[in-house]
Amino acid sequence: MTLNVCRLTSLFSNPYRKPPKQLVLAILFIVSGYPLFGQATTQTEPYRPQYHFTPKAHWMNDPNGMVYLNGTYHLFFQYYPNDTKWGPMHWGHATSKDMVHWQEQPIALYPDKLGYIFSGSAVVDVHNTSGFGKKGQTPLVAIFTHHNPELEKKKSDKFQYQSIAYSLDEGKTWTKYAGNPVLQNPGIVDFRDPKVRWYEPQKKWIMTLATKDRVTFYASPDLKKWSKESEFGYNLGAHGGVWECPDLLSLEHNGKKVWVLLVSINPGGPNGGSATQYFVGDFDGKSFKPYSTQTRWMDYGTDNYAGVTFSNTGNRTILMGWMSNWQYAQVVPTSAWRSATTVPRLLQLKEVNKEFYLTSTPVNELDVLNGQRFTEKNITVKGAYDLTRKAKNASGLFRLNLTTQTANDFSIILVNERGNELEIGYDKSANVYYIDRSRSGKIDFEKGFGKRHTAPRLSTDKTLSISLLADVASVELFADGGLTVMTDVFFSDKLMNKLTIKSATGITIPTLNYTQLKSSINTKH
Ligand code: FRU
Numbered sequence: 001m002t003l004n005v006c007r008l009t010s011l012f013s014n015p016y017r018k019p020p021k022q023l024v025l026a027i028l029f030i031v032s033g034y035p036l037f038g039q040a041t042t043q044t045e046p047y048r049p050q051y052h053f054t055p056k057a058h059w060m061n062d063p064n065g066m067v068y069l070n071g072t073y074h075l076f077f078q079y080y081p082n083d084t085k086w087g088p089m090h091w092g093h094a095t096s097k098d099m100v101h102w103q104e105q106p107i108a109l110y111p112d113k114l115g116y117i118f119s120g121s122a123v124v125d126v127h128n129t130s131g132f133g134k135k136g137q138t139p140l141v142a143i144f145t146h147h148n149p150e151l152e153k154k155k156s157d158k159f160q161y162q163s164i165a166y167s168l169d170e171g172k173t174w175t176k177y178a179g180n181p182v183l184q185n186p187g188i189v190d191f192r193d194p195k196v197r198w199y200e201p202q203k204k205w206i207m208t209l210a211t212k213d214r215v216t217f218y219a220s221p222d223l224k225k226w227s228k229e230s231e232f233g234y235n236l237g238a239h240g241g242v243w244e245c246p247d248l249l250s251l252e253h254n255g256k257k258v259w260v261l262l263v264s265i266n267p268g269g270p271n272g273g274s275a276t277q278y279f280v281g282d283f284d285g286k287s288f289k290p291y292s293t294q295t296r297w298m299d300y301g302t303d304n305y306a307g308v309t310f311s312n313t314g315n316r317t318i319l320m321g322w323m324s325n326w327q328y329a330q331v332v333p334t335s336a337w338r339s340a341t342t343v344p345r346l347l348q349l350k351e352v353n354k355e356f357y358l359t360s361t362p363v364n365e366l367d368v369l370n371g372q373r374f375t376e377k378n379i380t381v382k383g384a385y386d387l388t389r390k391a392k393n394a395s396g397l398f399r400l401n402l403t404t405q406t407a408n409d410f411s412i413i414l415v416n417e418r419g420n421e422l423e424i425g426y427d428k429s430a431n432v433y434y435i436d437r438s439r440s441g442k443i444d445f446e447k448g449f450g451k452r453h454t455a456p457r458l459s460t461d462k463t464l465s466i467s468l469l470a471d472v473a474s475v476e477l478f479a480d481g482g483l484t485v486m487t488d489v490f491f492s493d494k495l496m497n498k499l500t501i502k503s504a505t506g507i508t509i510p511t512l513n514y515t516q517l518k519s520s521i522n523t524k525h
Helices: 005-013 021-032 149-153 364-369
Strands: 058-069 072-080 090-096 102-109 116-124 140-147 160-167 191-199 204-211 214-220 227-232 242-253 256-266 275-283 288-290 305-309 318-322 345-352 355-362 370-386 397-404 410-415 421-427 432-436 452-456 464-471 474-479 484-489 498-517
Touching: 058 090, 058 140, 058 305, 058 318, 072 102, 072 116, 090 116, 102 140, 140 191, 160 191, 191 242, 204 242, 204 256, 214 242, 242 275, 242 305, 242 345, 256 288, 256 305, 256 345, 275 305, 275 355, 355 464, 355 474, 364 370, 410 464, 421 474, 432 474, 432 484, 452 484
Parallel strands: 058 116, 116 191
Antiparallel strands: 058 072, 072 090, 090 102, 116 140, 140 160, 191 204, 204 214, 214 227, 242 256, 256 275, 275 288, 305 318, 318 345, 345 355, 370 498, 397 464, 397 498, 410 421, 410 498, 421 432, 432 452, 464 474, 474 484
């Protein structure tokens, strides 16, 4: 987010007056052609994702404080409970046993006299370094940015600082630390989004903080006293916008510990607006040294922003992002709520030409959604190949997996009866994957929304593989085992219930798997 006067003024005057919700919904159902009552899915509102987390109502942006504790995944999120536009930030809360079925919980953190509650992280303080645990209790500690709108209005440059809160009942209730803030602002306008992790070799906490055009690392023995360790990135990576929501994580690769630094930037993404770049390198408890200075993007679509990883998930590293983009997040045509999270993704490393790349793939937990499926073998596509014959029950929720050996041009097209089309494809001459949402339905709410997005194919394998997840109003493309990823939302005039594969030059598909996915809304797991 670029904080601007416009956004803040609108917070105070609240010009967004809403007509009664029932009326809006009724009109939307009539004009949209979306089903009024659930059919194959439990869909009752246009564009409501069925297996991605969305708040029941109102505005959401970044995922925050994601942590796994005693069999429960916790998702906190930037939340404004009074409107469907960004406003004074709270931490909303949702819990899940499997990262697929989410139950929204009461708001976890409210703004207070120190400011709004901006993005941050949560850790399980196993050794009770903070001393918040009483009689052997293990505290859950949230570390977040306080954003002070009063100081901002006064043109101070110190209106963002870091604070902490703790919970002794597994995230149900939170107490803000009386000594907040724990990290004062040294005079940097954008000073936010602390992501904290334990650094075992030196038995200390490391905070990775976005500090305008770089990342600054701080260390602490107890989550309360912080000292600066180093800075990274002032002259490296993409700088088309402010740096936000960083995450420092370590991954095992062939028995070696490799460090990855994620940095979201807005604007300046490869296809416009918000996106997340990453660096691969070493971290010694003090500073981060990248192996390569090339800019790498975690996801080339326009709708995976501010993604960070869960704490405390053992040897799995799992990320969820905000499935939107600051370029249009506040004007997308959803009514009761705005925005969803991406599916949870497993992060791993892969070497291509002796360079490390990050791969993202949907977590296996998502298999619980699998419904009817079919496999086609040895298909030759020359012209158009209609998959709808088999995928009759198409409800806008599916996973399509395919490989092709001859990497000619081809595309997968989601279609509806209104003639809307969303095209996901591979362009051989440019060696890029792409998503074209120019004919996907409603695109006029923002001038850049209808663009075609491209992503380089990084794999050098002859066999190209695709896994495509669709959920009503989004597609997530995981190509070549997650080396190239694209996430895009779209707003078709009616559910995309038809599926076609096209190739003018012709391709052969040895195996294609189509799996219809079930809704996870209101279903217990
Ligand atoms: C990223 C971001 C963060 C900030 C939060 C405010 O989307 O701008 O930098 O903490 O959103 O809601």
